[in-house]
Amino acid sequence: MxxxxxxxxxxxxxxxxxxxxxxxxxxxxxxxxxxxxxxxxxxxxxxxxxxxxxxxPGLVDLHVHVWWGVAHLAVEADPFCLERGVTTAIDAGSSGANTIAGFERYVISKAKTRILAFLHISGMGQLDNDIGELEDIRWARIEKAIEASTLHSDSIVGIKVRLSHDIVGKNDIEAFERALAVAKEINKPLMIHIGGTYNTLEQILPKMRSGDIITHSFTQRPHGILDNNNKIIDIALDAYKRNVIFDVGHGAGSFSFPVAEACLEQNIVPGTISSDIHKYNARGPVFDLLTTLSKYLYLGLSLNDVISKASYIPAEAINMDSNIGTIxxxxxxxxxxxxxxxxxxxxxxxxxxxxxxxxxxxxxxxxxxxxxxxxxxxxxxxxxxx
Ligand SMILES: [Zn+2]
Incomplete structure (x- = not known):
């Protein structure tokens, strides 16, 4: 041949x-x-x-932002993902029900990177840096999100919600409940963004299902997965044991070496390692997914483990074809x-x-x-x- x-x-x-x-x-x-x-x-x-x-294998980054020109934080997929080892990039909530059609037509279908999406429960997705997408909870419409997820089922792999106080005000619990309702209805995983929530995670983590994803798991912001003595809180340990996926989602404000180190000492290992690459971290501290993986090599994970957590494991987490993330x-x-x-x-x-x-x-x-x-x-x- x-x-x-x-x-x-x-x-x-x-x-x-x-x-x-x-x-x-x-x-x-x-x-x-x-x-x-x-x-x-x-x-x-x-x-x-x-x-x-x-x-x-071409890497699979479970958390990126590539709705360039519309989502305030987005970068273009090909230079920041594909040219840097990531052949499959999962956009984590840059688009919502109001904007997913444009994302599909003008980005997903045009990019060389294979792009899929977690649909934001907020119809606007992540439009603006100063006005949080769920400060007005009316943007979280269950029926619209279900309809969009059905219409765009080829692109949408799950539902996303960001729960920080500066994004949802005091609406964290309600926003989570609505996002979870959609994820259950469409039978796909829910990805929640934690760190700096108004409420504790008491009403959130116990409701997460096996296969749902916590991103920014190793954040140092308030209401993370550790208590004041750096011990993992019971509800987080329970979630970890029932296979809720603890994703890294490094980002510009969401990955802490001391938290990651304290977790590893307690045998809490990330299920997936993602970059959360976006405009505000692409020139540091994230740079790219390979640098994020290198940080976990520094923390003591093996090469095989870090590549696993950025290839076939995230592909399986979103139920992709079994031949993606593997050679x-x-x-x-x-x-x-x-x-x-x-x-x-x-x-x-x-x-x-x-x-x-x-x-x-x-x-x-x-x-x-x-x-x-x-x-x-x-x-x-x-x-x-x-
Ligand atoms: Zn993000």
């Missing part, structure tokens, strides 16, 4: 199929056609030499070729100005989406280098 492209001599790591080692990958018509110890150059129209590079024959050639630097000095900032000095950094080299190549405009941001 002749391949359009062969990736040669890379170290392939695919956590889902437990594939790890030096392999060549043959690609034709945008699909992975073979995974061999060696593929002859004679069978390749084009070659990527990946010696000393990691060849990973398998027959699946789309969505592949992240990444350099794994191991003895540098990298300044990792959380969202609270805590700094950790890391030695390892995952750096995007080339990303393939359906076999098409994308290169990052820059590789390492200068602020990361100590």
């Amino acid at each position: 002749t391949y359009d492209l062969v990736i040669k001599n890379g170290t392939v790591l695919d956590p889902k199929t437990k594939l790890y080692g030096k392999k060549d990958i043959g690609i034709a018509s945008g699909k992975i056609r073979s995974i061999e110890n060696s593929i002859s150059d004679n069978h390749a129209i084009d070659i990527i030499e990946a010696k000393d590079k990691l060849v990973l 398998q024959i027959g699946s789309d050639a969505d592949i992240a070729i990444v350099e794994h630097l191991k003895d540098g000095k990298f300044n990792f900032h959380d969202a609270e100005d805590n700094v950790r000095l890391g030695e390892e950094l995952l750096v995007p080299e080339i990303t393939l989406r359906k076999g098409e190549r994308f290169n990052p405009k820059h590789k390492i941001h200068e602020k990361l280098i100590s």
Whole structure:
């Protein structure tokens, strides 16, 4: 067989199929056609030499904002996701029932990145930075959200609600209840954004179902998952044990090294690692998903674990096809070729100005989406280098 492209001599790591080692990958018509110890150059129209590079499944970022031009915080998906290793990006609530049709037509269908969406329970999505989308609870209309979720079921993977006081005022419980009602009706997961809620989580966490998602799990803002002694609160531990997914959602104000460290000491490990990449963190402290994963390498997770939590595990969390987030024959050639630097000095900032000095950094080299190549405009941001 002749391949359009062969990736040669890379170290392939695919956590889902437990594939790890030096392999060549043959690609034709945008699909992975073979995974061999060696593929002859004679069978390749084009070659990527990946010696000393990691060849990973195209990453799945469970929390991004890419409704550029409409949601105040959004970035464009292709430069900030696809060129940086993320082939599947899940927009977390930038759009609501009033705006999802435009998001689908002008962004989802145009971008090279595969984009899916959590629909915001607020019809406006996240339009404005100063006026919270649920300060007026009338924006949370159950029937409209169900209707939009049904009409746009190809794009919508779940429901999102943000519960911070500056976004919903005192409406946190009611907003949560309405979002949960929609998620139950459409039988898809609910993603809640915690941190700085008006009320405690007492009336929220016990109602979350297995497979629902808490994003910003490791926030330092009030009413997080730890008590004043840094011990996980009972209702959060109960949720964790019944497989509510604790997602990272780093963001500009929502990831704290001390909280993440205290959680790991208590064996509370994130279920998924997402970036919450948006306009206010793309030049730090987030930069990209690979940097967020590098922070968890610093915190002691294995390479296999961090890649799992940003590939097939988030894909399964939103019930995607079983061939997304994995390197398998027959699946789309969505592949992240990444350099794994191991003895540098990298300044990792959380969202609270805590700094950790890391030695390892995952750096995007080339990303393939359906076999098409994308290169990052820059590789390492200068602020990361100590
Ligand atoms: Zn977000």
